[in-house]
Amino acid sequence: MAGNDLLERVAPLLQSLGVTDDAARAALLGRLSAREFAHGDMVLRAGEFSDTLYLLESGLMRLYYTTPDGRERNKAFYAGGEITGPVSAAMTGSAAPFSIQCLEDTRALAFAFADLEQASRDHPALARYYTRMLARAFIRNEQREAMLLTCNAEQRYRWLLQHERELARRLPQFHIASYLGIEAVSLSRLKRKLKRAPGAVP
Secondary structure, three states, X not given: OOHHHHHHHHHHHHHHOOOOOHHHHHHHHOOOEEEEEOOOOEEEOOOOOOOEEEEEEEOEEEEEEEOOOOOEEEEEEEEOOOEEOOHHHHHHOOOOOOEEEEOOOEEEEEEEHHHHHHHHHXXXXXXXXXXXXXXXXXXXXXXXXXXXXXXXXXXXXHHHXXXXXXXXXXXXXXHHHHHHOOOHHHHHHHHHHHHHOOOOOO
């Protein structure tokens, strides 16, 4: 992809992420490559080694674990304007503990975690973003952990509607149930119950 075309795609995304310094954006631009995935494509499989992160332009990716008996447990979902990838594996040089799959046709800009670290050392604006990115990931994981450990099924679903409402619209019910740690049939009953209740959940 020509540099000018890529710059036109990257500039508004980086602007929305708070990376406004021209030198910092130029440094990151040289490390990006455009990628496109179809619905259902596997981006990464658990056990593989990869330090590639993805800045999503559009689409939806899911991160999930696979249990020893083959069941899939959804960890997180990422949509346009967000960055995802095997961050902890890249930081430690270990194999990815989870898989990444596209749930929609997805356009993304790929870059190596090591390149982000290097660019962050050279450009304070990127260093600030790098710190915010890690902090957001920590907070997000901590909030979801608290929800799973302290809330019942109804509270978990209400948490989803409050914090990640767009997922309730875009995801199939079985993916939502897996993400909330409940059975799909239980989620279906819960949604019917809430629709019948006074002040029903929309």
